[in-house]
Amino acid sequence: MTEYKEVPMIKKVGVVGAGTMGSGIAALVASAGIPVVLLDIPGKEDRNEYAKRGLERALKARPAAFMDPERARYVEIGNTEDDLEKLRDCDWVVEAIVEKPEPKQALYARLESLLKPTAIVSSNTSGIPMRVLLEGRSEGFRRRFLGTHFFNPPRYLHLLELIPTPETDPKVLEEIRRFGERILGKGTVLAKDSPGFIANRLGVYGMVQAVRLMEKHGLTIDEVDALTGPLLGRPNSATFRTADLTGLDVLKLVTEELAQATGEDFALPEWVHRLVEEGRLGEKAGAGFYKRVNGEIYTLDYRTLDYAPRTKLELPELRALRDLPLRERLAKALDLPGKYGAFLRELFARTAHYTLEKAPEIAYDLVSVDQALEWGFGWEEGPFKNMDAVGLSRVEALFAEYGLEVPELLGKAQGTFYKDGAYLGFDGAYHPLPKREGVISLKALKSEGKTLLEGKEAALLDLGDGVALLEFRTKMNAIGEGVIRMLQKSLEFVEEKGYLGLVIGNEDPRAFSAGANLALILSLAQEGDWDELALAVRQFQKASMSLRYSPFPVVVAPFGLTLGGGAEFTLHADRVQTHAELYMGLVEAGVGLLPAGGGTKEMLLRFTQELAPYEEADPFEAVKRAFQLIAMARTSTSALEARKMGFLRDGDRISMNRDFLIADAKRRVLELAPDYRPPLPPRIRVLGSEALGNLRYAVWSFREAGEITDHDMKIGLEIAYVLSGGEGPAREVSEWDLLDLEREAFLKLLGTRKTQERIAYTLKTGKPLRN
Numbered sequence: 213m214t215e216y217k218e219v220p221m222i223k224k225v226g227v228v229g230a231g232t233m234g235s236g237i238a239a240l241v242a243s244a245g246i247p248v249v250l251l252d253i254p255g256k257e258d259r260n261e262y263a264k265r266g267l268e269r270a271l272k273a274r275p276a277a278f279m280d281p282e283r284a285r286y287v288e289i290g291n292t293e294d295d296l297e298k299l300r301d302c303d304w305v306v307e308a309i310v311e312k313p314e315p316k317q318a319l320y321a322r323l324e325s326l327l328k329p330t331a332i333v334s335s336n337t338s339g340i341p342m343r344v345l346l347e348g349r350s351e352g353f354r355r356r357f358l359g360t361h362f363f364n365p366p367r368y369l370h371l372l373e374l375i376p377t378p379e380t381d382p383k384v385l386e387e388i389r390r391f392g393e394r395i396l397g398k399g400t401v402l403a404k405d406s407p408g409f410i411a412n413r414l415g416v417y418g419m420v421q422a423v424r425l426m427e428k429h430g431l432t433i434d435e436v437d438a439l440t441g442p443l444l445g446r447p448n449s450a451t452f453r454t455a456d457l458t459g460l461d462v463l464k465l466v467t468e469e470l471a472q473a474t475g476e477d478f479a480l481p482e483w484v485h486r487l488v489e490e491g492r493l494g495e496k497a498g499a500g501f502y503k504r505v506n507g508e509i510y511t512l513d514y515r516t517l518d519y520a521p522r523t524k525l526e527l528p529e530l531r532a533l534r535d536l537p538l539r540e541r542l543a544k545a546l547d548l549p550g551k552y553g554a555f556l557r558e559l560f561a562r563t564a565h566y567t568l569e570k571a572p573e574i575a576y577d578l579v580s581v582d583q584a585l586e587w588g589f590g591w592e593e594g595p596f597k598n599m600d601a602v603g604l605s606r607v608e609a610l611f612a613e614y615g616l617e618v619p620e621l622l623g624k625a626q627g628t629f630y631k632d633g634a635y636l637g638f639d640g641a642y643h644p645l646p647k648r649e650g651v652i653s654l655k656a657l658k659s660e661g662k663t664l665l666e667g668k669e670a671a672l673l674d675l676g677d678g679v680a681l682l683e684f685r686t687k688m689n690a691i692g693e694g695v696i697r698m699l700q701k702s703l704e705f706v707e708e709k710g711y712l713g714l715v716i717g718n719e720d721p722r723a724f725s726a727g728a729n730l731a732l733i734l735s736l737a738q739e740g741d742w743d744e745l746a747l748a749v750r751q752f753q754k755a756s757m758s759l760r761y762s763p764f765p766v767v768v769a770p771f772g773l774t775l776g777g778g779a780e781f782t783l784h785a786d787r788v789q790t791h792a793e794l795y796m797g798l799v800e801a802g803v804g805l806l807p808a809g810g811g812t813k814e815m816l817l818r819f820t821q822e823l824a825p826y827e828e829a830d831p832f833e834a835v836k837r838a839f840q841l842i843a844m845a846r847t848s849t850s851a852l853e854a855r856k857m858g859f860l861r862d863g864d865r866i867s868m869n870r871d872f873l874i875a876d877a878k879r880r881v882l883e884l885a886p887d888y889r890p891p892l893p894p895r896i897r898v899l900g901s902e903a904l905g906n907l908r909y910a911v912w913s914f915r916e917a918g919e920i921t922d923h924d925m926k927i928g929l930e931i932a933y934v935l936s937g938g939e940g941p942a943r944e945v946s947e948w949d950l951l952d953l954e955r956e957a958f959l960k961l962l963g964t965r966k967t968q969e970r971i972a973y974t975l976k977t978g979k980p981l982r983n
């Protein structure tokens with residue numbers, strides 16, 4: 213291999229090993245729009261059998277591995293005997309083959325003589341030390357090699373641990389970091405080359421402790437999961453459901469490997485081994501710590517290894533904690549009376565102690581430790597932030613209670629691990645928190661006093677450089693009166709103060725906005741306050757329209773759940789800057805309504821405009837497309853799909869990494885601002901009675917076939933009426949003509965008993981009712 217000179221941008225990727233991880237990584241790379249070569253060992257009859265199977269597995273995976281199945285076209289498959297050549301023009305080759313040193317070393321030896329001199333090679337190993345993998349490799353190879361540890365499934369788990377060796381060229385690390393963060397959307401964390409790296413070492417330790425302490429304190433699996441989930445700022449899946457999802461066999465393997473590599477005690481109780489032997493491996497096997505019996509969830513009794521219906525832990529003390537902010541909740545959880553408190557205190561003490569002892573050995577700083585647990589295990593705040601919340605003197609007292617010595621790192625802390633924008637380094641000094649370029653934190657802006665307007669349900673913040681941001685602050689960011697009022701005030705503020713433009717976005721982990729505040733709508737309807745309701749819907753419509761027609765650019769930055777009214781605001785932005793994970797839909801029909809914040813009008817307008825240049829096109833196609841989207845309440849499973857469905861336009865852009873979303877949206881405003889002019893309000897061609905007749909016929913046939921209920925039919929007919937522009941001849945109408953129809957239809961449906969039942973049911977259960 214010739215001397216390495218520079219590090220070009222990664223434009224093509226190779227993945228060797230098409231198993232669980234390799235196929236998932238390839239699907240992510242392809243979803244990002246990067247060509248990828250996926251190789252596995254040769255099959256007997258079909259030489260590419262294994263790689264083909266890997267690709268098929270990725271296409272079938274649920275939740276989906278590809279953001280758009282069509283992106284599978286970016287994946288070229290092959291086998292390592294006949295097709296290694298295909299890797300020759302790859303800029304980065306990730307190895308994700310069997311977890312054994314010899315085959316990995318043998319593969320690198322072959323790659324070394326084949327790849328172009330600038331290519332980067334990395335391993336997805338979860339435990340083999342880099343120095344072992346690099347045995348026998350040249351200096352040039354070593355400089356372009358590092359560990360890249362993805363988590364399963366690669367599309368959904370944010371963490372990517374990067375493990376450079378002392379020989380890795382800093383420019384190689386920089387390029388992998390850029391590509392990992394920007395193109396693949398991952399949160400990268402630098403880890404030292406130690407067993408299990410950061411997240412698994414600490415996360416698995418905590419899991420083993422939880423299992424053991426459950427036995428010690430006489431708790432059940434249901435109790436432990438109730439105590440170790442959202443109460444501590446961790447995912448709903450808590451301890452045992454997470455283990456079921458990972459697979460008990462994987463857990464067993466990882467604990468054994470960690471024990472062997474570290475010489476530490478990671479032993480799981482004997483009964484867990486029994487479950488593995490009996491094939492009770494968790495979700496994939498249909499039974500593990502939990503089991504589904506006729507759609508109901510049963511929980512394992514680890515004393516008998518039988519299952520019984522799950523019991524919910526209903527404690528008044530727990531309920532009292534639920535709505536507190538995490539930091540207060542954590543401290544108070546440790547005060548719980550009886551065995552629950554005792555369990556939580558000991559679990560906290562032992563895991564905190566281990567974290568403090570190991571952090572300097574596994575990470576370069578404690579910030580990375582927190583990020584690894586937040587991004588890899590879905591914790592709201594990592595272990596050091598947790599310790600700060602509980603209070604370090606309390607942490608020390610807890611250590612004393614369990615006979616644990618005070619770790620050196622704790623001795624270095626002065627009051628807290630984080631303070632005033634700085635963190636405690638392992639050297640004992642406080643260092644400023646690393647600025648992540650291209651990341652704007654709204655939380656930080658608020659603490660810096662950058663709030664321009666503040667209400668209970670929403671606020672306006674200053675993003676700097678003349679750009680303001682409107683943030684919703686309600687539960688699931690539902691849109692009610694307060695949000696609409698703040699939106700109007702914000703638009704006035706931006707104009708009056710001469711700001712360049714507005715971003716609408718927020719930092720909720722799940723929901724940009726779950727839609728209009730249904731509880732409010734239902735209570736007004738039940739009180740029969742129809743004038744008030746008509747006014748509220750009109751205000752909503754005006755709000756949507758003013759996003760589009762304000763004299764400055766408005767960029768909406770959606771992510772995750774973007775439903776109903778949240779989708780309508782998104783549709784009316786001048787431009788959308790969305791996160792790649794976008795679950796967007798006009799889902800009003802599910803609650804017996806139709807989109808009346810401009811959503812119905814907008815889809816008809818968009819699809820009609822799309823067809824306009826094609827003289828031969830049938831204009832009814834546009835009506836039909838909008839009808840299907842709205843009547844079936846279709847929701848996208850990614851931003852790529854949202855684009856295909858018509859929710860996003862060509863000028864709308866996707867940020868792969870949620871962390872960059874707000875800053876990307878701000879940049880869009882700055883791009884648009886210099887010569888921005890609001891668009892000219894369009895005239896929309898509606899087809900009147902002709903389209904209405906066709907749609908009515910379709911709706912009736914669905915009813916005849918028994919595919920929809922009477923109430924579904926009623927909703928369908930109202931949607932049809934709006935999309936046809938009502939009865940009468942084909943003609944041109946204004947946007948407001950259609951908005952008026954939307955509003956009338958909405959109020960009519962809201963007046964029906966069945967719609968009110970649907971809303972009440974959804975509010976109560978979170979699910980739709982088909983009545």
Ligand code: NAD
Pocket residue numbers: 228229230231232233234251252253262292307308309310311312315316319336337338339361362363364462
């Ligand atoms: P897997 O068993 O699902 O897949 C491994 C694939 O590699 C198989 O398709 C196999 O046919 C192929 N393979 C084996 N030897 C090969 C060779 N010499 N050349 C080409 N292909 C070969 O394994 P996995 O779970 O995808 O793990 C792959 C790597 O990723 C391992 O190093 C593992 O430790 C690591 N890892 C796994 C996970 C996880 O959750 N499964 C998470 C992080 C890292």
